[in-house]
Amino acid sequence: MTLRTREVGWNRGGRLVVDGVTLEPRAGETVGLLGPNGSGKSSLIKLLSGTARPTSGAVTLDDASLAALSRKDAARAIATVTQHADTVVDITVRDIVALGRIPHRGTFGGDRQADTRAVSEALARTGLSDKADELWHRLSGGERQRVHIARALAQEPRELLLDEPTNHLDIRYQLELLQLVADLPLTTVVALHDLNLAAMFCDSVLVLKEGRAVAGGAPADVLTPELIAEVYEVNATVRTNPGTGRPEIGFTPGRVPSTAAR
Numbered sequence: 001m002t003l004r005t006r007e008v009g010w011n012r013g014g015r016l017v018v019d020g021v022t023l024e025p026r027a028g029e030t031v032g033l034l035g036p037n038g039s040g041k042s043s044l045i046k047l048l049s050g051t052a053r054p055t056s057g058a059v060t061l062d063d064a065s066l067a068a069l070s071r072k073d074a075a076r077a078i079a080t081v082t083q084h085a086d087t088v089v090d091i092t093v094r095d096i097v098a099l100g101r102i103p104h105r106g107t108f109g110g111d112r113q114a115d116t117r118a119v120s121e122a123l124a125r126t127g128l129s130d131k132a133d134e135l136w137h138r139l140s141g142g143e144r145q146r147v148h149i150a151r152a153l154a155q156e157p158r159e160l161l162l163d164e165p166t167n168h169l170d171i172r173y174q175l176e177l178l179q180l181v182a183d184l185p186l187t188t189v190v191a192l193h194d195l196n197l198a199a200m201f202c203d204s205v206l207v208l209k210e211g212r213a214v215a216g217g218a219p220a221d222v223l224t225p226e227l228i229a230e231v232y233e234v235n236a237t238v239r240t241n242p243g244t245g246r247p248e249i250g251f252t253p254g255r256v257p258s259t260a261a262r
């Protein structure tokens with residue numbers, strides 16, 4: 001059992017930006033959320049994280065409505081890294097990562113040793129142990145992105161929601177970060193623009209178009225040239241990468257109108 005949506009919809013500013021989406025990840029799997037700009041990926045992540053309430057359908061955690069959980073209980077189970085996460089200046093990396101421990105604090109503080117251990121582990125997993133005492137505003141964009149991931153890991157959640165976590169990362173860190181995410185024993189939903197990264201690291205993908213789920217399943221089954229043409233209106237070729245056994249997508253210039261527009 002895990003975090004799920006059933007026929008979930010969100011009317012945002014008078015428009016249905018998420019329209020009847022069902023997402024049922026298996027425990028521990030990494031699900032890629034794909035789709036063009038404005039297709040509803042971030043909106044669906046907001047619904048899954050509980051920061052927004054659906055106007056129809058349900059978001060559930062272990063079959064109970066997410067809306068019925070306290071903020072603290074939800075925060076113990078679900079960690080989110082959003083696209084525009086930013087933080088005040090003059091604070092160290094370690095202090096930011098320690099913010100992930102807040103949901104674990106009780107009225108009389110919490111387990112200090114567990115906090116220290118969780119923060120150290122999160123820093124090590126994201127390759128930031130050497131940067132722990134540096135100031136946030138001195139970090140590069142990519143390092144900041146990793147600090148946000150470390151904060152989410154320090155939270156020790158069961159469910160991890162990531163909105164474009166590879167933004168600002170160079171190719172080495174893109175690969176390392178998604179490998180790290182794929183190896184975590186957490187159920188992860190990750191919004192991605194890069195179809196090759198999704199194909200390489202996700203157990204399954206859900207493709208959104210105009211708020212609706214148009215395809216879902218294993219990357220090799222879903223990421224076909226036809227689907228990519230239909231959803232992104234581009235020419236793609238797909239082959240199997242001999243090294244990974246995963247689909248590898250190439251593109252040729254020129255736009256393909258979707259069948260809906262033809």
Ligand SMILES: Nc1ncnc2c1ncn2[C@@H]1O[C@H](COP(=O)(O)OP(=O)(O)OP(=O)(O)O)[C@@H](O)[C@H]1O
Pocket residue numbers: 012013017035036037038039040041042043044
């Ligand atoms: N604050 C808002 N109020 C009303 N509508 C919004 C708001 N933010 C986004 N939208 C609309 O919701 C729709 C879905 O946006 P969303 O950000 O979820 O898509 P996305 O797939 O994450 O896009 P991108 O890939 O560009 O990040 C878009 O049409 C967008 O214009």
